[in-house]
Amino acid sequence: MRGIELLLLVVTVALGAFLYFFKLGEIPNGLYVDEAVTGYNAYSLLTTGKDEYGKTLPVVLRFFVSYSPPLYTYLTIPVINLLGLTVTSTRFVAALSGIIAIVVMFFFLKALPLTNRWTPFLGAFLFTITPWAIFYSRVGYEMNIGFVLFALGVLFLWYSLKHPFFLVLGIPTLSLSMYGAHAQQILVPLFLLGVGIFLRKELFVKKNKKYLVWGVFLATILQLPYLSIITTPAFFTKGSLFYSDVITSQAEKIANYLPIFIAIPLAFLREFFSKFLTYFSPRSLFFLPDPDPQRSLPELSVFYSWMVIPYLVGLYVLWQQRKRIDVRFIVLLAAISALPPSLTRDPFSTQRALPLLLPITLSIALGIDWLITRIRTIVWIPAATLLIAFSLLLLWRSYFVLFPHERARTWGYGFQQFAEYIETHPHEHFIIDQSRIKPAYIELAFFMRYPPEQLQSAVNPTIKDNYYTNTQFNPNYTFANIETRTIHWEEDIYKEQILVGDELAISEQQAKEHFLNRVFEIRDPLDYIVFQGFKTNPTQKCAATQNQSVLCKKEATFQR
């Protein structure tokens, strides 16, 4: 690589480092519950060698019975050891994965038969500033590690078509990516099967045999921990995401005209293909954010809108050059990457479809290559500069201005402040209304850095003994001076404690009726109430109700 090329790559990686690490602890604003559970379990494993349930070095992490792939959490352990249990340390591995992904993307583009020598740099640069890449590089749970390992494995597999040795690296790396994220657990076997079928002439040649054998052998060794739980519910937990009920209800519409054994497959075909197409639709990729507010940025889709032009050109190039092996590889990668999310309920999930980021970026890069080859340099360089500058402005607007304000509550904003309040009131007892919020216990345990061994002892011990088979999750916890559960109005108002909930948990009328005093309020950046705490007044309540409740006794206060 020449000096200027190396400099361009370094600049791109440096920009990525800035975008992925800048204010990493502050944006996203808050700590999402999946981040909290990841960070806290990494902390628990670091300090006790066990997760929050007391299981020693689990193969998959139970969390909220999602049985999440463990790699991200285990990789976060040394980071927490260095930086402490913080929001930044929890997100660190994702950001680092994002940096590595930039390099992987660059080398992938370098390996393609592109016409213009600047396309790999432009493609890697655009990947770096893509909203989809930035978003998941700043999220403290497993998605990005799964993506980068998958991308790396795919790159090695691509290299192996010319240099068979890379099979020894590619297949095991893909196997390892299955410990990265749930999507890869389906994606990797399907992708390897697809490559084995559609590229069999290039792969299954005599000179590749020993490398194939070694690659498969190493990959299988890596899968042994997973295979040890294959008979348990923990092995595959995403079955409930399949839209069987939707198919049934759609088939009922058709059953008025056709027999049910035809109606059901037809309903499935339509549901599947409509979702499959959405993942390639320009509207979803360039104009509309993910419908889930936790997984999207305000007013920005996963790619910038102007990228629809090179994307459509890239699709045309893929069609025109469809006999080329690199094109078949990219099309196979795209088609298979869209399969897992097309089988789930979400209309468009940027999280489950994250592996698609790779082939779609490659497609856009092919389109850019086609365009800049036909447009004079004196035209495309200023145009590209303007478009990049405009994109960065849109990114700043959506990610660094609107997102921290408008999605703070979705991202668990308020728990840190709440934890601080609890720590400064150690003699108070808190009941946190769990009915409408994500599991509060783990957020509080995170921010209070609650000793893991004590949280482990607060958990039902049978969970640890049936770790991979007990699929019941109870968000109600009692630890420290906290209880997370629904408020029991017939009892809780007669005990001296602080009732905490969102703005709907305790109405002004209830507060008045039960003589509750508001003692704190936590608001989000848009000034909406996130938490409000009301101190009970059992004496006044009992007096007002003439001691009707059996709880109206002198000792009706918590002793800590």
Next chain:
Amino acid sequence: MFQGSSIILFVVLANLWIWKIFSVNLFLGLLVLITTVFLYLYRKEKSRLLFFILPLILLLIFQWNTTERVPLTYLDNDEQRVQQMRLSEYPAIPIPIAWWFEGRNESIAFFRIQKNLGEALDPNLYFFANHPRERVGSNEFEKFPYIFLPFFLLGLLNSVKARRWILLLSVILPLVLISLIGHKNPLGPFSLFPFLVIATMYGVEYAMRALPSHYKTKILLAEIALFILVFIQTIAYARY
């Protein structure tokens, strides 16, 4: 066995969109048909360009007239609330970038045009009644059976390769118009109907030529059977 004219007849009639247009406005339905036919005839005789352009322009005028047009810079009550909220979210910096993004009519218009264009570019709108990303407040309806989709894509890609510029004109002009006026039309973006039909027709022709001759009849029969099932499915969804 299957000529261009029979294919186009099949594609034009074997969709629910044209029947919906006819049921609402007979003249508009005829206009849509005529434009489609002349777009098809153009490929045989280039001198018929005017015969295609005139009905296309008329179709665009109809699209304009029948669409509930909202000014590109209009903000309803909720949008105004969001605008005020966002103006306060920006940091205090010397340049009025908050106003440039959130307040200026040019910005509001730009983002609205972008949104309208995005909706028009969604293939799900035409083949799956916008499922699974149905628009809030829109009455989505079935247009083409989704079995036409691969033929449409095939026809479109081959048309670009063959530089069928008139077909591209038949899509660009309606797209520009719809981006400006929006999608509040009970009959949808019907000015795109000729383009969709002709592209699909080209795709069917291409697929027929590509079929190996010894399997052609069997594949065709299977396709027809599948088409009938999917068409019934589309009717079932439309009537539900």
